Amino acid sequence: SPVRPTRSLSSEASDNDAAFLTIPPFASEVLRGMGQVLFCNSPLSGALIMGGLCVGDPCLAGLALVGSASATATAHAAGVDKGVIRDGLMGYNGALVGCAFSVFLPYTIELQALATVTGSAASAVLAQKLGGWTAPVPQWTLAFNIIALAAFALVQPFGEAQAEDVQQPEESGTEISVADWCGGLFSGVSQIFVVSNPLSGLLILGGIASISPLAA
Numbered sequence: 001s002p003v004r005p006t007r008s009l010s011s012e013a014s015d016n017d018a019a020f021l022t023i024p025p026f027a028s029e030v031l032r033g034m035g036q037v038l039f040c041n042s043p044l045s046g047a048l049i050m051g052g053l054c055v056g057d058p059c060l061a062g063l064a065l066v067g068s069a070s071a072t073a074t075a076h077a078a079g080v081d082k083g084v085i086r087d088g089l090m091g092y093n094g095a096l097v098g099c100a101f102s103v104f105l106p107y108t109i110e111l112q113a114l115a116t117v118t119g120s121a122a123s124a125v126l127a128q129k130l131g132g133w134t135a136p137v138p139q140w141t142l143a144f145n146i147i148a149l150a151a152f153a154l155v156q157p158f159g160e161a162q163a164e165d166v167q168q169p170e171e172s173g174t175e176i177s178v179a180d181w182c183g184g185l186f187s188g189v190s191q192i193f194v195v196s197n198p199l200s201g202l203l204i205l206g207g208i209a210s211i212s213p214l215a216a
Helices: 015-020 025-036 043-056 058-077 082-086 092-104 109-134 142-155 178-193 198-209
Strands: none
Touching: 025 043, 025 058, 025 082, 025 092, 043 058, 043 178, 043 198, 058 082, 058 092, 058 109, 092 109, 092 142, 109 142, 178 198
16 A cells, blocks of 8 residues: 655644634635645644744735645646645645745745645645655755756746845944844744745744644
C-alpha cells in the first residue's frame, strides 16, 4: 500500500479545535494547510497564523490563503487521498508559493494572484508525485522550492539589483535594548513567511502554542 505522508505535531483534532469543527470541511483543510507550514495540523493554528500575516502584510496573507486554497482544490480534483487533504498536507506548499510570489514577483497584485493560483495548483500535483518518489522520506517543501525557483529563473526578479546600490548598515556603538532584542526575536519568527513584524511573529507563535506549547 502507498506510504501516507505525515507532517504535523498532532494528526488528531485537539480540544482547541472545537470552535472550528463546525466550519466547512474545505475551509478547515485550507487553514490546516496554513498551519502545516509549521507542522501544525490544526485549523485554529492556521487561523492564528493567518491573523499574524494579516497584521504584517495583508496582501501577502491573502495570497498565502489563495495558495493554500488553490493547492487543496487541485488535490481534490486530482483524487489525492482524502486523509492527506484533510490534514492540510496538500496546502502548505501552496501557501508558501503565495508568500514568495507576493514579495518577489514584480507585478501587480492581480498578476501575482494569477501566478499564485497557477503555481500553487502545480505544487499540489508535484507534491503528490514527489511523495511517491521520496518515500519513506517526506517531500517537505521540495514542491514549493521547485515551483518558486522555476518562476524566479523565468522572471529574474533580482536581475536589476546592483551590488553598489545595496546600502550597508551604519556601525553603531549603541547597545541593543531588551525591546529591540524581543522585537528581533519575534520578527525572526515571522520571516518564515517572508514578513518582518514582531506582532506577526507573536501571533504565529500563538498558533504553534495552541497545539503544542513546547514546540512554541
